[in-house]
Amino acid sequence: MKLKQSILAAAMLMASALPMQAQAATATGTIQVTANMIAPTASVNVAGSLNFGTVVQGQVGTATTSFDVTVTNGVAYTIAFGAGLGGINNWFLVQDPNQPTVNTAIANAGYKIYSDSTKVTEYVSDITNAPVITGLTGTGAAQTYPLYAEVSLLAAAQGGVFGPGTYTDTITITVTY
Numbered sequence: 001m002k003l004k005q006s007i008l009a010a011a012m013l014m015a016s017a018l019p020m021q022a023q024a025a026t027a028t029g030t031i032q033v034t035a036n037m038i039a040p041t042a043s044v045n046v047a048g049s050l051n052f053g054t055v056v057q058g059q060v061g062t063a064t065t066s067f068d069v070t071v072t073n074g075v076a077y078t079i080a081f082g083a084g085l086g087g088i089n090n091w092f093l094v095q096d097p098n099q100p101t102v103n104t105a106i107a108n109a110g111y112k113i114y115s116d117s118t119k120v121t122e123y124v125s126d127i128t129n130a131p132v133i134t135g136l137t138g139t140g141a142a143q144t145y146p147l148y149a150e151v152s153l154l155a156a157a158q159g160g161v162f163g164p165g166t167y168t169d170t171i172t173i174t175v176t177y
Contacts, residue, residue: 040072042175045142050149052111057164061151064117067173069145071138075177078131079145081113081123082172090124094151096165109167111151119148131176138177 046067055061071077086093091110115121115133123132133145151167 038072040075040138040177042069042071042075042077042138042177044069044173044175046173050111050113050147052149052151055109055151059152063149063151064147066144066146068142069136069175070140070142071136071175071177073138073140075138077136077138077175077177079133079136080131080174080176081125082174083125084169084171086125090122092125092169092171094167094169096167098165109151111149111169113171114148114150115146117146117148119150123147125171 044067046065048065050063050065052061052063069077069079081092084092085095091112094109094111112119113123115123136143
């Protein structure tokens with residue numbers, strides 16, 4: 001028994017020689033969290049009309065303009081061109097209101113719109129308003145898109161020829177974001 005007491009006394013002596021651990025203490029602080037949420041925005045500003053001026057029947061007329069699109073920074077968007085009065089085989093159509101209705105042989109003049117002066121990249125008319133410019137991201141600043149256009153005589157198989165008159169059309173530019 002004395003042996004047990006001696007071992008127990010030695011163990012207690014050794015335990016008392018070990019350093020004592022201090023009790024943990026804590027301190028706390030808080031962080032205010034705020035977020036000002038805004039809805040993304042977009043706007044379209046057209047520089048001017050596509051004015052072909054005076055075009056002689058059977059010849060090609062050209063016109064240029066541009067439009068700016070401003071979309072919230074970092075927001076993806078697409079651009080579509082409505083078909084205006086209509087489209088035939090990727091042509092936009094202009095009409096003289098003093099001529100017969102749009103799809104008659106004499107009332108139509110066709111025009112095409114391009115993104116470049118060499119007329120390589122064509123923007124097609126689309127009655128469904130499908131995006132024709134995709135993969136875009138807003139910067140918060142105006143991004144300019146030039147437009148180059150050509151008006152020319154439509155073959156009978158494409159919907160007609162145009163007679164003398166003042167032809168007009170209105171195209172809607174739709175930005176989806």
